[in-house]
Amino acid sequence: MRKIFTLTLCLFIGGIVAHAQQDAMFTKYMFNSLVYNPGYAGYYDHMYVGVLYRNQWQGIEGAPTTQTLTLHTPLRTQRVGVGINLVNDAIGPINETRAFASYSYRIPLGGTNTLAVGIQGGMSYWRANWGELNLQNPMDDAFADPNPTKFLPNFGAGVLFYNDKFYVGASSPQLIEHDLRKEENINTLPFAKLYRHYYFAAGAAFPIKGDQMIFKPSILIKNVGLLSGLSKDEEFKNIGAPTEFDIDLSVLFYQQFQVGLSFRSAIEAIDDRSSFDSADIWMSYLLNNGLRFGAAFDYPLNNLNTVTFGSFEIMVGYQFNYNVAKVVTPRYF
Secondary structure: OHHHHHHHHHHHHHOOOOOOOOOOOOOOHHHOHHHOOHHHOOOOOOOEEEEEEEEOOOOOOOOOEEEEEEEEEEOOOOOEEEEEEEEEEEEOOEEEEEEEEEEEEEEEOOOOOEEEEEEEEEEEEEEEOHHHOOOOOOOOHHHOOOOOEEEEEEEEEEEEEEOOOEEEEEEEOOOOOEEOOOHHHOOOOOOOEEOOOEEEEEEEOEEOEOEOEEEEEEEEEEEOOOOHHHOOOHHHOOOOOOEEEEEEEEEEEOOOEEEEEEEEEEEOOOOOOEEEEEEEEEEEEEOOOOEEEEEEEEEEOOHHHHOOOOEEEEEEEEEOOHHHHHHHOOOOO
16 A cells, blocks of 8 residues: 555656645745745845755655755845755655755845845756556556656746845745656656746744744745746646645744744645645754754644654754844844
């Protein structure tokens, strides 16, 4: 059963059916924002480096695992930020490794209001090992190449508006859509494509007890088929991927310890139905020396809870010169 489930996941997420969201998901997206939006490069007034590991659907063979490394910093002008993000995402026999460099320009709008415009460029290395699958029909042309690989150049863009109490952003980290079939198989194999994803994020900070207790709601919306109807390729015009959203409610204590609850769901593209995904709990702690660590646990609210007890993430980050920067420009985000 697990091998059948693995194959189903590969067909669904890997691109052969190509009706699913393909980018990796994160519960602690607020600490991994550069992966989604290059406008975050240099967002802090000091260098930040972070690593994150996600194990999704623990106990299921071939379930997704993701590792990320992000590093970004403002330059001396303070208007310009640069960064890099590395993502390794695996599901069953399919693996994708991405490396992107980011650039952002920050425009002061008065007070603490700032508009950041970011771009990024890089490369993805997509590969599969169909030999790991127990195929019912080994002669299927879709699996004729046992170890397909693709180097996929791409670029993305994003905008971010923020001040000390609020932020809102929109981005598409990979604007180029890539067909995964070989040229000679375009007319004979089912379509397999990496789609353009869109992200919309917003959050706010409401002091409950001065800086000692801050209530921080946020939301992240993920969409695949927003502009698919404009495609010249009839095969890719109708995308059935649902629009996903993460709603998060957290409390920050003394600008160091943060604990949150979140809910992940989706709106089906076909009939506008909602489908519950998971309920999540997470925490993060920022030490006085700038070291941050955190963890998250997701409990599935659908039929997956019969075969897995959930997903988990762990995160470690470091904010350079944190002791100086937090006094000069305290941040709630």
